[in-house]
Amino acid sequence: MNAIRPHSDVPPNAEGPSSRGNATVLAIAQGLFTASIAVDLTLTGLTGYQLAPDKSLATLPFAMITVAAAVVTLFASLLMQRLGRRWGFIIGAVTGGMGGLVSVWAVIHGHFWLFCIGTAAVGVFQAFAQYYRLAAADAVEEAHKARVISIVLTGGVIAAVLGPALAAWSRDLMSTVFAGSYMVVALLGFLSALLIGVCYRDVEPTGVLKQDAELPPRPVGVVLRQPISLAALANNAIGGVVMMFTMTAAPLAAVACHHTIDDGANIIQWHLVGMYAPSFFAGRLIKRLGMPAVLFAGMGLSALCGIVAMSSTTLSSFYVALLCLGIGWNFMYVGGTALLASSHRPSERARVQGTAELIRYVLTALATLGAGPVLERYGWTSLNLVTFPLLALAAAMTLLWVRAARRAKAMPANVLSSSR
The missing domain is CATH 1.20.1250.20 (MFS general substrate transporter like domains)
Known part of the structure; x- marks a missing residue:
């Protein structure tokens, strides 16, 4: 990582x-x-x-x-x-x-x-x-x-x-x-x-570095403006928004496309499997391929969900789209959580983690509440289109962290220590 x-x-x-x-x-x-x-x-x-x-x-x-x-x-x-x-x-x-x-x-x-x-x-x-x-x-x-x-x-x-x-x-x-x-x-x-x-x-x-443990806590806003914190929020919060926005609407869209209520329930069940099953190997995948590769793969799979969903409304397309969405969310969630846990000093943990989780909850709650009205007014295809700029924003914030990390890695240790 x-x-x-x-x-x-x-x-x-x-x-x-x-x-x-x-x-x-x-x-x-x-x-x-x-x-x-x-x-x-x-x-x-x-x-x-x-x-x-x-x-x-x-x-x-x-x-x-x-x-x-x-x-x-x-x-x-x-x-x-x-x-x-x-x-x-x-x-x-x-x-x-x-x-x-x-x-x-x-x-x-x-x-x-x-x-x-x-x-x-x-x-x-x-x-x-x-x-x-x-x-x-x-x-x-x-x-x-x-x-x-x-x-x-x-x-x-x-x-x-x-x-x-x-x-x-x-x-x-x-x-x-x-x-x-x-x-x-x-x-x-x-x-x-x-x-x-x-x-x-x-x-x-x-x-924990001894000097980090002894330093006083910084304002939450300062911590959350770091590139690593922005990447964590991008993958935890934006990934959650895209997932909840699409998942909430999917059963309703399936029924509107003349599939049964049981079909809608089964789509969500497989989506839940996609959300959690990759946890068996996501950590090893990050260790093998690196954090950025897995994060971008998660965004790519989430985008693939939108592409598949817009290309067809067959039952199999719903299954494939929601499965991709679940796996993509898992990669972004595991990686984003690891970044969040590495973004702050011990004295900052409660306020930083609490604020980050609050942001995630508020945004995903808004996505959940907005999914039904957007689906009703604009349709399934337009709903999926909304997710692409969100994923692009997540990719940009993650790329910002990747570049900052590379610069920090190339910086001499004594310069990095004096700048902290």
Whole structure:
């Protein structure tokens, strides 16, 4: 991976057993979280329609997940700076479990607004769970960051497939339809809290230069204006916007193209596999080919999604397009996360990571809300055209970092040290 600054005196292969164990624990926790979100993704729209006093509010409960996550994400980072990530992850998971129980009660008693509170609590779970990958990355040397991020995200592979199946299996478990599914959401949250509480241990950031550790924190704006930070935001935020914008509209576009509702659901399921399955090899691919190559490959695959989607509306084209989109997002997300974890000093971690995640959440929430109206007014082809300038912007910001990294690498060490 190209770096903006050299790293510590710690051997480049240093990776403690506690760090490896934490990555495995976080991968399992990621799987539990993804399964709970998949249940909500599958059923919350239907449940909201069933409970809403005004059917135009049917999607509000699911939107509350994203809104709550966006509101809480910066607070979550600051809280974990104070209490440690272990306690933060436990608080997030317990809140998600409580949200599942509230949803059960709301479904049984037909209370729409209480159901919205329950799904918002799951959004709080999401806000904390998004830091699993960063917690794993912070605990290892830069050479290993992409690999442990990939390990954490592999937990989502099986969950992406099993989540919808869990939703279907559990929806009639209790006397009121869908109540059993939200009991599963509660159990997954509490199980995640138990797993983190028993098996996870906070690990201090690894590979930090002594002078960096002693320096005071810089303003967040200064950190985020660095080329490496801009590249991280480009791949995390813009990659997420392109993915959510297209994914949200895809099932609706498939139905409009005379495919069935089940076809739309299957397209999303394969898209989820594309999002998480590359995690088995993305870290190794970055180590072998280099970070820039994998980031640009992710952008290329995301662009290929748009090309395929515009060229044909056959069912196979939808499958290929959404699979490419998922893989492209994964490459950009893993790489962008590794860059973000390398962009700041330890004293800046909470505010920088929290602000970056807040930006990502706000932009992806806007993309989710905008996808339906854009599809309705302009159509599937025009919707896909919108993604190309966004990907071009991501490519430009990434290229800016690549050039800055090369200049820094060519700069004499004493000059680089005095300029810091």
